[in-house]
Amino acid sequence: MEVPLLDLKAQYATIREEVRAAVDEVFDSQRFILGPHVAALEAETARMCGVPASVGVASGTDALLLSLKALGVGPGDGVVTVPYTFFATAGTIVNLGARPLFVDIEPAGFNMDPARLSGFLDRDCSWNSALRALVHTATGSRIRAVVPVHLYGQCASMDAILDAAQRYQLPVVEDACQALGATYREQFAGTIGDVGCFSFFPSKNLGGAGDGGLVLSRNKELGEKIRLLRNHGAQPKYYHSMVGFNSRLDEIQAAVLRVKLRHLDAWIEARRQNASGYDAAFRASGLIGRIQIPLALPDRRHIFHQYVIRCPQRNELRVSLQKCGIGTEIYYPVPLHEQECFRCLGHVPEDFPASSEAARQTLALPIYAELTGAQRDYVVGCIAAFYGSYTQRHK
Numbered sequence: 001m002e003v004p005l006l007d008l009k010a011q012y013a014t015i016r017e018e019v020r021a022a023v024d025e026v027f028d029s030q031r032f033i034l035g036p037h038v039a040a041l042e043a044e045t046a047r048m049c050g051v052p053a054s055v056g057v058a059s060g061t062d063a064l065l066l067s068l069k070a071l072g073v074g075p076g077d078g079v080v081t082v083p084y085t086f087f088a089t090a091g092t093i094v095n096l097g098a099r100p101l102f103v104d105i106e107p108a109g110f111n112m113d114p115a116r117l118s119g120f121l122d123r124d125c126s127w128n129s130a131l132r133a134l135v136h137t138a139t140g141s142r143i144r145a146v147v148p149v150h151l152y153g154q155c156a157s158m159d160a161i162l163d164a165a166q167r168y169q170l171p172v173v174e175d176a177c178q179a180l181g182a183t184y185r186e187q188f189a190g191t192i193g194d195v196g197c198f199s200f201f202p203s204k205n206l207g208g209a210g211d212g213g214l215v216l217s218r219n220k221e222l223g224e225k226i227r228l229l230r231n232h233g234a235q236p237k238y239y240h241s242m243v244g245f246n247s248r249l250d251e252i253q254a255a256v257l258r259v260k261l262r263h264l265d266a267w268i269e270a271r272r273q274n275a276s277g278y279d280a281a282f283r284a285s286g287l288i289g290r291i292q293i294p295l296a297l298p299d300r301r302h303i304f305h306q307y308v309i310r311c312p313q314r315n316e317l318r319v320s321l322q323k324c325g326i327g328t329e330i331y332y333p334v335p336l337h338e339q340e341c342f343r344c345l346g347h348v349p350e351d352f353p354a355s356s357e358a359a360r361q362t363l364a365l366p367i368y369a370e371l372t373g374a375q376r377d378y379v380v381g382c383i384a385a386f387y388g389s390y391t392q393r394h395k
């Protein structure tokens with residue numbers, strides 16, 4: 001049996017005619033930039049998530065870049081985020097001339113630990129009355145924003161994160177690139193803080209036919225600023241009130257994404273069913289204790305962008321599953337504070353032990369909507385066989 005990590009061909013087979021009709025329509029119109037599909041996708045995502053501002057942009061990376069830029073992040077500034085995330089979360093901070101300041105994750109949910117955020121702001125930073133800003137004592141960076149990530153499709157502990165940030169009037173930018181449709185206390189991911197960033201990279205839960213991204217905000221004014229920034233700050237055309245970027249979402253992408261958005265709820269439901277199916281099969285297999293299945297934290301709806309287990313002998317298990325025809329991935333093998341390009345930040349691995357440990361232990365299993373029960377059972381069976389023979393060999 002072959003079980004790929006993700007099977008986009010299986011998904012496309014179910015929506016082929018709808019997608020092709022939508023793309024044809026764009027070609028017939030010959031309107032490729034900021035046309036009716038981008039506007040409609042923005043309106044539909046704003047309505048779905050219950051916010052006034054939605055702006056289509058070129059990627060999830062640019063969603064972060066434009067949001068931070070709109071909040072005034074620049075040279076000399078610091079932005080607080082986690083080291084256990086996709087690179088773009090911190091890369092965008094550096095590309096604006098600012099410094100990423102890391103706080104560790106909560107091992108249970110793999111997201112920003114609010115107690116560590118609080119401790120960082122209270123103890124490692126101090127109020128500078130000349131600058132009228134909170135300043136990171138060790139580096140002198142002026143703290144400008146906090147960026148929690150909703151990793152794997154489950155929200156960070158937003159109440160406590162917002163509490164800590166609001167004590168210092170710091171805006172919160174949610175990296176919701178893996179979490180469109182996830183909720184926290186009935187609020188959609190990306191609408192809880194000041195601004196939410198989403199990615200339509202093809203492998204995301206709502207994936208386009210190439211790169212794409214979106215920014216949502218409860219703050220209409222901030223949303224308008226980001227709308228200007230995505231198009232060189234021009235309003236009207238050729239009159240520039242600020243220096244922005246070329247970061248528009250393509251009309252073709254928006255047309256494809258609108259088709260797929262209609263299926264998103266059903267796909268999320270299928271992923272959640274697969275997750276419960278895995279949970280039950282792992283419990284029945286007696287593997288719990290050996291491996292750890294994803295923890296469903298209270299007050300939130302996990303959309304299972306990834307189903308990630310923690311397991312001993314992770315690398316050997318991965319090779320063994322590959323031999324069984326099962327695709328897996330490690331998200332992410334090197335935490336950001338251990339990346340070569342961030343050596344200049346002066347960290348040692350022990351600075352963020354929960355992130356480094358997660359990077360050594362986690363493995364993402366196939367969880368896509370079209371995955372069958374038989375495929376799930378095969379995956380669990382192969383994992384059980386691996387640990388069975390591992391135990392034999394090491395007796």
Ligand SMILES: *Cc1c(COP(=O)(O)O)cnc(C)c1O
Pocket residue numbers: 059060061062085086088089149175177178198199200201211212213
């Ligand atoms: C995918 C992703 C991004 C970047 O999105 P792109 O569309 O690939 O630029 C940023 N942060 C996280 C957590 C992501 O998963």
